[in-house]
Amino acid sequence: MKFAAFGGVLIDHSIQEAMRLTKQIGFDGIEIAAREPHLSATTSATRIKEIRSVADGLGLAIPVIAGYMGGFSTGSDKECEQAYGDFQRILEASAVLGADMIRVGAGGPNAFLAQDYHYAKAAHWLKKCAVEAGKQGTSIVLEIHNVSLAETVESSLRIVDLVGEDNIGLIHDAGNMYITDTDYGRDSVIGLGKKMFHVHVKDEKRVAEVGAPGTFVNRTKHGEEKFLQCRLGEGEADHQPLFDALKETGYSGWVTLECHAPFPAYERLEHDYRKVKQMLGLA
Template sequence: MKLAAFSGVFIEHSIQEAMHLTKRLGLDGIEIAAREPHVSPSSSMTRVKEVKALSDSLALPIPVLASYIGGFSDADDGQSEKYLEEFKRLLEIAGVLDTRSIRVFPGGPNAFKAQDYHYAKAAHWMGLCAEEAAKHGVNVLMEIHNNSLVETVDSSLRLLDMIGRDNVGMIHDAGNMYITDTDYGRESVLRLGRRLMHVHVKDELRIAELGAPGTFADTTRHGRELFLQSRLGEGGADHRPLFDALRETGYSEWVTLECHAPFPAYERLEHDLAAVRKLIATA
């Protein structure tokens, strides 16, 4: 397995600083949050080429552009067309950065609230993204995410089957799946199979009240619940079964560290990197 930092953890830094910090941590690559002040669909090619030059000089590949494009199931056709054009621009950027995957959000609402038309609309536009991506040899990734159509393995497989494209797959995220209160262990990995194309790791914790740094509210099938963003091992998401299953299935792709706990960015990634290396070593 190859380990990357999520540049969104370093969003208060320039992309150049984020890349240097990632290299200092000893990670293998960096997944870029495709929004300002890092790299976005509006970034100039001059700037993108500068990022690529730094990537090469640091020997720090960029496996994924984590875009914030999407929400097709909730958008009108005009907005969806705009998202598709932004995605095409990211494909050009990915070509320069030698990035083979782009994250796109299909939209919401929560899977347990969604109607058939939400899935049909998302499948149509995600299929158009996949068609464009295939021309560039790029995969389209959907992140298993609370408060979305793809918040469980079941709902993810449903949408994947409707899209029907080999270059569309899932980002497994145990932290998000903990929030949703769905299985994120061995069975989730086995059921996704070849459609599991990338992994995010972060920890979360159910709590009783808001107010402390890192706390937030979300809607789940249980209603309104409260959570604390946590470092690995300090929250409620047990990543042990996940890493055992990744080892069992021979997963050799990227794992991105995405901790948003209320600690300095470098410190929280340093903590999570040590935890992930231990999980891999003992899997």
């Protein structure tokens, strides 16, 4: 396995500084969040080349670009066209940056509220993305995420099967799956099989009140629930069965750490990096 820091955790730093801090902690790569000031659909070709140069100088890989475009299931035709155009520009950037995967969002609502037409519309646009990405050997990945069509193993595989392209897969995210209250341990890894292209790691826990830093409200099958973002091992999303399953199945891909707990960015990334190595028996 190889480990990447999620650039979104370091979004308050320049992309150059974010990469330097990522290397300083010991990561193998950085998953760049496609948000300014790091990267976007409007980033110039010159700046994209500069980002690649800095990464190469540090010996950092860029395995994934975490796009925020999508929302195809509920977007208007104009909004979907705009999102697809943004995707095409990020795809061009990925070729320069050497990223093999681009995250795209299918859209909502929660899988338990979604209708067939939500899946059909999302699949139409995601197929366009996958076909275009396939021309340069790039994959698109959907993050298993609460309040989306890709919310459980079953709903995620449904949308991927509807797209029907070999280069579309899923990002396993135990923290998100904990929020959804769906299995995120061994069975989820086995269930996703070869369609698990990537792994995200972050911890969360349910709380009684919101208002404190790191708390938020989310709609789940249980109603409106309250959560706190935590450092790995300090929340309720037990990642040990996941890590055990990754070892059992011989997973050799990337694991991105994206802790958003209310601690300084460097501190929480460093903590989670040490913790995940410990839990995998690599410390």
